[in-house]
Amino acid sequence: MTHPIYNFSAGPAVMPQAVLKEAHAHFLNYQQSGMSVMELSHRSALFEQILADAEASLRRLMAIPDNYKVLFVQGGASLQFSMVPLNLAHTNRVAYIDSGSWSQKAIAEAKKHVEVTVLASSADVNYSELPQVNIVEDTYDYVHITTNNTIEGTAFLELPRMNDKTILVADMSSNILSSTYNVTDFGLIYAGAQKNIGPAGVTIVIVRDDLIQTQPLLPTMLSYDTYATANSMYNTPPTFAIYMAKLVLEWLEAEGGVALMEERNRAKAERLYRFIDESDFYTSPVAPTSRSLTNIPFLTASPTLDKQFTQEAAAAGLVNLEGHRSVGGMRASLYNAMPLAGVDALIDFMSVFAKKKSIDGGVARMTHTYNIKTYNEIAPQGLGLLSPTKYRLNDQTPSDAILLRSYNLQEEILPDSVLAIARAGAGVNNIPLERCDDAGIVVMNTPGANANAVKELVLANLLTIARPMIDGANWVEQLPNEDIATRVEAGKKRFVGTEIYGKTLGIVGLGHIGRLIANDAIALGMKVVIYDPYVSVEAAWQVSREVERVDELKQLLAMSDYVTLHVPLLDSTAEMINADSIKAIKPGAVLLNFARGELVQTTAVVAALKNGQLAHYVADFADEHLFGQAGVRILPHLGASTIEAEENCAIMAAKELSHFLETGNIRNSVNFPRVELPYRETIRIAIAHQNVPNMVGQFTTKLAEHQLNIGDMINRSRGKIAYTLIDLDKTSTLTHCNQLISDLSSIAGSIRVRVIQPVKSLQPN
Ligand SMILES: NC(=O)C1=CN([C@@H]2O[C@H](COP(=O)(O)OP(=O)(O)OC[C@H]3O[C@@H](n4cnc5c(N)ncnc54)[C@H](O)[C@@H]3O)[C@@H](O)[C@H]2O)C=CC1
Numbered sequence: 001m002t003h004p005i006y007n008f009s010a011g012p013a014v015m016p017q018a019v020l021k022e023a024h025a026h027f028l029n030y031q032q033s034g035m036s037v038m039e040l041s042h043r044s045a046l047f048e049q050i051l052a053d054a055e056a057s058l059r060r061l062m063a064i065p066d067n068y069k070v071l072f073v074q075g076g077a078s079l080q081f082s083m084v085p086l087n088l089a090h091t092n093r094v095a096y097i098d099s100g101s102w103s104q105k106a107i108a109e110a111k112k113h114v115e116v117t118v119l120a121s122s123a124d125v126n127y128s129e130l131p132q133v134n135i136v137e138d139t140y141d142y143v144h145i146t147t148n149n150t151i152e153g154t155a156f157l158e159l160p161r162m163n164d165k166t167i168l169v170a171d172m173s174s175n176i177l178s179s180t181y182n183v184t185d186f187g188l189i190y191a192g193a194q195k196n197i198g199p200a201g202v203t204i205v206i207v208r209d210d211l212i213q214t215q216p217l218l219p220t221m222l223s224y225d226t227y228a229t230a231n232s233m234y235n236t237p238p239t240f241a242i243y244m245a246k247l248v249l250e251w252l253e254a255e256g257g258v259a260l261m262e263e264r265n266r267a268k269a270e271r272l273y274r275f276i277d278e279s280d281f282y283t284s285p286v287a288p289t290s291r292s293l294t295n296i297p298f299l300t301a302s303p304t305l306d307k308q309f310t311q312e313a314a315a316a317g318l319v320n321l322e323g324h325r326s327v328g329g330m331r332a333s334l335y336n337a338m339p340l341a342g343v344d345a346l347i348d349f350m351s352v353f354a355k356k357k358s359i360d361g362g363v364a365r366m367t368h369t370y371n372i373k374t375y376n377e378i379a380p381q382g383l384g385l386l387s388p389t390k391y392r393l394n395d396q397t398p399s400d401a402i403l404l405r406s407y408n409l410q411e412e413i414l415p416d417s418v419l420a421i422a423r424a425g426a427g428v429n430n431i432p433l434e435r436c437d438d439a440g441i442v443v444m445n446t447p448g449a450n451a452n453a454v455k456e457l458v459l460a461n462l463l464t465i466a467r468p469m470i471d472g473a474n475w476v477e478q479l480p481n482e483d484i485a486t487r488v489e490a491g492k493k494r495f496v497g498t499e500i501y502g503k504t505l506g507i508v509g510l511g512h513i514g515r516l517i518a519n520d521a522i523a524l525g526m527k528v529v530i531y532d533p534y535v536s537v538e539a540a541w542q543v544s545r546e547v548e549r550v551d552e553l554k555q556l557l558a559m560s561d562y563v564t565l566h567v568p569l570l571d572s573t574a575e576m577i578n579a580d581s582i583k584a585i586k587p588g589a590v591l592l593n594f595a596r597g598e599l600v601q602t603t604a605v606v607a608a609l610k611n612g613q614l615a616h617y618v619a620d621f622a623d624e625h626l627f628g629q630a631g632v633r634i635l636p637h638l639g640a641s642t643i644e645a646e647e648n649c650a651i652m653a654a655k656e657l658s659h660f661l662e663t664g665n666i667r668n669s670v671n672f673p674r675v676e677l678p679y680r681e682t683i684r685i686a687i688a689h690q691n692v693p694n695m696v697g698q699f700t701t702k703l704a705e706h707q708l709n710i711g712d713m714i715n716r717s718r719g720k721i722a723y724t725l726i727d728l729d730k731t732s733t734l735t736h737c738n739q740l741i742s743d744l745s746s747i748a749g750s751i752r753v754r755v756i757q758p759v760k761s762l763q764p765n
């Protein structure tokens with residue numbers, strides 16, 4: 001974590017770190033002008049460019065059509081409460097939807113100038129839900145709506161239906177650019193910048209051309225026409241605020257735009273709401289169907305506890321969580337610049353606070369659940385191990401872990417929230433391992449769990465190729481019934497086969513599958529040759545002494561009547577059977593590939609089949625070059641498709657995953673070392689880091705600075721990655737959890753830091 005504190009203020013609010021850094025870098029000398037951006041004349045070409053860039057970026061982000069003007073105004077959103085009626089109320093008939101304190105203020109201001117009809121109000125339920133708006137039959141100069149009620153935490157994420165002629169005016173101050181709205185649904189949109197656009201000091205107004213009219217009696221600075229005609233530069237605009245807004249808008253574009261922001265905001269809000277809703281300690285005053293994505297109020301059982309919460313949270317670096325003074329409690333504002341890590345830090349704190357207060361005051365039970373995203377069908381015997389009290393499968397919140405079979409994750413974006421990926425199977429070529437290493441994501445597989453299924457399929461193919469029984473059965477099937485016995489006897493000589501007894505089977509890769517096949521092939525009377533330069537001691541122990549080992553692939557190919565591949569797909573194994581190596585194959589041999597299609601250059605296989613070098617190619621993987629070729633048998637990736645193997649893999653993957661999530665211990669990872677430190681329900685810090693000197697020393701020094709005592713510790717490494725588990729001693733409490741995470745994360749070489757709290761529901765079975 002790079003952020004020293006998380007600021008949950010409703011506004012002025014957190015700004016993107018990247019923007020602050022950029023502003024900082026150019027603060028004293030903007031574009032070689034020798035002046036700070038604050039010192040530029042608003043009439044200078046440099047500032048005019050800033051203004052034009054800000055507008056252009058906003059237009060792109062919100063798809064603002066050309067018949068709308070973008071104005072930069074001062075006076076805050078509150079001044080718009082007056083400017084809107086002063087500029088748009090021509091017949092004196094205006095309507096407002098009363099959904100919260102800010103709508104009330106807008107209504108009060110409008111009433112000073114015009115007659116106001118309140119179309120709908122939820123004041124009677126303290127604005128805990130959105131008012132029900134019926135289709136407006138009448139026509140008004142405009143209908144005013146507050147799309148997001150910052151104080152109460154409700155939002156119109158879908159607009160109420162109006163009649164076609166309605167000009168909708170929106171106060172979008174607290175959710176502009178964080179939810180997608182269609183600008184053409186509105187006549188005018190206004191928003192103070194200080195939440196999602198930039199610092200306080202500028203207000204954006206987006207208004208349709210035909211609504212801007214010359215108003216000779218209006219004070220100049222209150223007329224939209226003044227701003228539209230003078231390109232927001234009738235007088236001195238808030239230059240610095242506009243500059244900062246430009247940077248934020250450009251940042252937003254670079255991040256992927258409003259739709260992506262909305263997705264992230266939804267994920268953040270759902271995560272926090274899920275936690276609140278599942279807790280007996282915290283409550284939400286907001287009706288589930290009305291909830292805002294950007295402002296989330298919540299309460300404990302008493303104002304005293306609320307106060308303690310905000311004080312202790314602030315001390316832990318989670319600041320500005322006080323609810324608005326008019327409603328009390330707490331409020332977390334999660335605007336675009338609030339990272340998911342901030343929400344996680346808040347949830348961690350909430351969970352610890354609740355636990356502490358529950359012990360102190362006997363208040364309530366806490367729960368914590370992990371969200372697992374699954375791909376492919378995972379056997380229910382495995383999924384059933386992920387108890388619903390601790391795990392959710394495939395809900396809309398960002399995933400803590402992924403559980404999959406062959407689904408290809410290579411091109412997928414992995415959310416920051418993902419801690420681990422479990423492959424219910426052996427091959428991990430469908431997982432972007434390098435990206436996982438960089439992000440500290442632990443990838444696990446289930447070695448051996450489907451090995452027997454593959455072995456049986458390989459043996460079945462070996463036998464059915466040696467004895468052409470499938471062709472024979474197909475032939476019988478299509479014969480006429482008449483005199484069938486005589487016919488089959490006469491024709492059977494076409495299906496004479498060979499025996500595998502005494503033949504040589506070459507096995508490439510003596511892993512979990514290879515060794516099972518080796519032993520059974522020996523039992524069937526075959527000679528077995530192995531090629532595996534990295535063979536493990538365990539494999540060597542388990543395989544029959546009768547196997548012969550060779551040091552070169554070509555040696556194996558030259559000796560074998562049957563060759564079967566059982567290696568992982570790696571850069572070093574891709575196309576290991578190619579135009580060159582295939583020349584070494586014993587003429588008339590059979591090649592079986594139940595490992596991965598890419599291990600074999602299929603054009604070379606087709607050529608070898610044509611010139612008789614190969615008699616058959618049997619594979620579990622389809623490829624267009626092979627289609628329709630004589631001597632080829634392709635199966636639809638059935639190697640692991642037995643009820644037993646699917647269950648074994650799912651069970652093993654679910655166990656590995658839950659063991660890691662709940663205790664931080666790692667089993668059967670393909671990119672992390674094996675780490676096993678008995679979990680004794682103390683606070684555990686799990687750190688993935690680079691395998692470089694003095695990391696552990698730096699971690700323990702940081703803990704000492706936090707006055708934390710270590711109870712137990714383990715450090716293991718594998719290649720460039722290392723992993724350290726530190727258990728605090730039993731008496732430790734962690735009041736500055738996110739600060740600690742931030743401090744440990746900021747140590748160079750630290751990749752990912754996680755704190756596992758001994759919450760009841762997190763403890764292993
Ligand atoms: N068709 C299917 O449904 C299935 C296919 N598979 C595939 O089979 C592969 C092997 O599975 P397991 O035996 O369970 O894996 P494993 O990891 O137990 O064994 C792989 C073996 O390959 C060896 N090896 C690595 N590089 C080599 C090289 N360049 N030359 C020779 N040997 C090399 C290793 O030393 C190891 O002994 C998996 O990686 C997967 O791609 C696995 C299960 C099901």
Ligand SMILES: Cc1ncc(COP(=O)(O)O)c(C=O)c1O
Pocket residue numbers: 010011075076077078079102146148149150151171172173174192193
């Ligand atoms: C929805 C809404 N409208 C209006 C305002 C008032 O904005 P300003 O302080 O810019 O006048 C706020 C401030 O938080 C708000 O949230």
Ligand SMILES: O=C(O)CCC(=O)C(=O)O
Pocket residue numbers: 405406424425426427428450637639640641
């Ligand atoms: O899950 C499957 O069906 C594929 C199994 C497989 O290819 C593997 O385990 O590597």
